[in-house]
Amino acid sequence: MKPVLKQVPPDQYWGFTYLFDCPGCGDFHGFNETIWQFNGDLVKPTISPSILVTWTEFSELGRKQYDEWYAGLRDKNRTGKFDSITKVCHCFIREGRIQFLGDCWHELKGQTVDLPPATPINPD
């Protein structure tokens, strides 16, 4: 079986020492052993407590507002924020499977699936 985690230098990944590919977000999330307990198994990891990831991004409206502002259609002196939304990805990882909790933004919420094999990191 293939590893589902990859070990990374913490100074390059916000203090995370391991990353995994999240099949719900299509991006990677991370953890470290300072905050989380990890069974040390890269193929069938169990990590606790849960991993909670939140971030803010433009909503559809915010993207439109930004695009219009950027294209010069709006007041150049415009202040204030563009409309945004907060996204949440919240999961437990047990024995190589990822259990998404009900507060996830994506369609795998409430489901438990296998973690995909770890992919190489693209330097960008």
Ligand SMILES: [Zn+2]
């Ligand atoms: Zn996720």
